[in-house]
Amino acid sequence: MLCQVFPEQYQSQLAEKTQRLQDLIPSLHHLTVFASEPRHYRARAEFRIWHEGDETDYIMFDQETKQKVNIKQCPMAIESIADLMPKLMAEITANEVLRLRLFQVDFLATLSGDMLVTLIYRCGIEGNQAWLDSANRLKTTLPITHIIGRARKQKILLEQDFIIEKLHVDGKIFTYQQIENSFTQPNAGVAQKMLHWARKVSKGAAGDLIELYCGNGNFSIALSEFYNRVLATEISKTSVKSALFNIAANQVENVTVVKMAAEEISQALQGQEFTRLKEVDLASYHFETIFVDPPRSGLDNLTRKMVAEFERIIYISCNPETLAIDLIEIEKTHDIVESALFDQFPYTHHIESGVFLKRKAV
Template structure:
């Protein structure tokens, strides 16, 4: 992980600069004023990973300057990390440096924390993990009061759980989410709450059924399902599909069907180019889709999926990459108008912005 310097007194200016750049990048589009959603200026990241720099029999947390990935910088705290991460870091390091079995050949440490106070720490080694290691790690787990996962080549030892349960507050309702150690989750939980609230607000007047591509662990699926009759969601990751099904059950959502397939595959099924055994029990023609929700990876939507998306009256598009969003919108805006445009500052002090766009078919 690269170092990001934190200057809370400069937070608003750095965000203003990013919004100005975003507006400049989208000057070719007819769009309303950007709705801006801020982050906390400190302690906003719920996940973190550190290289463990070993020197003179002691381990240290280390990070890198962007572009200088062979020169580690020793750090004592991580101001962008959650308060729980910063509480655990010194306690963990002290315990590791008192125990050679836990310290030796340790090369990376990862933290996964939540607003609800849970945490998982993953210790990654260049050595086999023995029963003796597990006994010491279990003592460490009891000392810290968190789950510990040990990883090495072809090994995974879980002491406690390999997931946390996050609780996000959206419009006065609490939604619970299982977040698995290896699965993707939104790193800035408070901004995630704002993203979910925005998506709900943007879909208030939308009716019928919803198609969601790239549903992940059901982060958006769970709250959006409350606004639609039925939801069909797709996701390629087995881990994420399993978590999404767990999260639907946890939140008592019963109008969602999840299919494990890529957006490209589903687009082929929608166009009836291919039949898939995974869709054998699902009658696509029975759905009355009015809206599609997409939250693609940084590469954005492929051309075929863009064509499929353009067939819907309403499009909700959440993007982690304004550049690929702009590319996709050049095609989508041939048939749709931008009704709302939002920016979410998931990663303060970096150039990155997440965007949310509501589009509706031209009249």
Template sequence: MKCDYFGVCGSCALALPYEEQLQKKVDEFEELFGHRAQVFASKPIHYRARAEYRIAQGSYAMHRLDGAGLVAIERCPMVIEPIYDLMPKLLEAIKAKELMHKLFRIDFLSGLSGEVLATLVYHRPIDEAWEERAKEIEEEFGIKVIGRSRGVKRVLSEDFITERLMIGAREYRYRHYEGSFTQPNPYVNVKMIEWTLERSENLGGDLLELYCGAGNFTLPLSKNFGKVLATEVSKSSIKAAKENRALNDISNVEFVRLSSEEVSEALQGRRFRRLEGIDMSSYDFSCVFVDPPRCGLDDATRDVIAKFENILYISCNPKTLHRDLQELTKTHTIEHLALFDQFPYTNHLEAGVFLRR
């Protein structure tokens, strides 16, 4: 990647040419798992749709790769073009509007839709005078601006962007809220969604999804199944998922706030108030889809999904995936393994596994 700070800035911890760093990660993965995998590469530049930057001495700053403090940067070629183009202009406008005082960090959120949301985080109270000047920045650049200080969040227009993803021949829209989890690499995210669609295309029946988030996978997957029951523990994610369902006019998905342990109990007949109006016995689940956090699956969740004929598993941590597969392959066979370079120039690698009993 052509970057003035490559090998100095700690954001790119694996500071190698793109193909070399990808091959290194693939080799390590395949050695650990003993399986060949289909590999989905990322764009080598302008691929990241959310990022956080410290502000130090009037500049963007990142931690140095050698750990020796911060390195000042003008902008970052890792981020997608709408953020990359905005970075220097936004900082100059903040200085011109006299909004730099105790500005600690700027967080960016964008996507393939081109919308940008910038959150300005301060170590001081922000007031109406700040709001008036920040509103001028919103209007000048056509972006959304949020101000944060201790215990305060000032939303000038909206606290989300609307992302648009083309999956096959259909466009899906998603509200991505400030401060909530979203897939950081939208180009690879599309490849991940398309992979899950291909793997589940002929399964029929209904789908159970755990860790559904705001419906990133759920909504496209709904076309492959009669009905989908998608669960998640986060209230804010369930709220966004329901909004996204309405945005896309999808009617065969139910989003419910349940933990994986509660899902297990519900499958065994326990009633929950949050399942009011949902008849669990009406589902004919042919597949379970999981996309857990880095810690992977707990024992109870592994026991739940092992009861399903087909398992789709997206993992952001090969080590915990390897641990989980040691148990799941006692009852299931790995039919397909895929790798997604969600985080170029780092040691992180996303994986997808399709298992069948």
């Protein structure tokens, strides 16, 4: 999309997505559509850098033509990033130490005001005091909370590699660590709406919750008040560490995170023993609800079968095609009660959706 936005087309593109989702999954009931802001919605942006003579510019490559396109403005990015971009480029262009062999600039921002900028180089910067002094001056000159300098096998932190987001949902504030180079929801405004919907369908829940693919604990933490206990699983070591940070930051006491793949937790529930669960009394949990937010490939056969064994299912999907395939099997035992479309990625074909199911009445 090369940073463009088309506010006058926003509603029509959202209507097209809604129709496409309903055509793909005709059984969706009570579909709620959560719109994005039509401009300034992305809290994460990455740009290649192009040098030509005395000029340096942000660029992106057109996916169809493969041609580079200079980016002077990015109304797709949240305002803090959009405002910072030209100011940062002016500083880089005027400082040969910062400019020399700069290859890429990444921005990671939060609604709560933090800004992390990563400068990626084709040459080494470790031990370069001139670069370090220049980068530190950027932080005093511009509204940047933290800077990371990267080069091959080098990573310099000024002063840390994460920022703190505060999401406002249902009159509550949830605090989340967002680590550079790790997954974060790019559209923070819509992320708040996703948490609102998941909390809504969790009201009145009984028993415990098990969550697969929990990431940094984004949903686990926001849903914890509706369940007696939450067991959250995640395979990424970095995400598990971040989830533990976020659980402590939000003072949540009923969430346990374990580093396990979805297939492994399925085997554990069937009685197979795992060392990583030695401190978890799995038999003491009374799971009635399962929450899944799988990758684009959807659920594997084993996990899909496991999911169908729970009374209630909350399924967040980033790929409606694989969601439709998974629901063919899940709807044999469960009915769709509520569904949602979250427009995380305006002006693209991507659809993020949510489905809440309950076991069929006998």
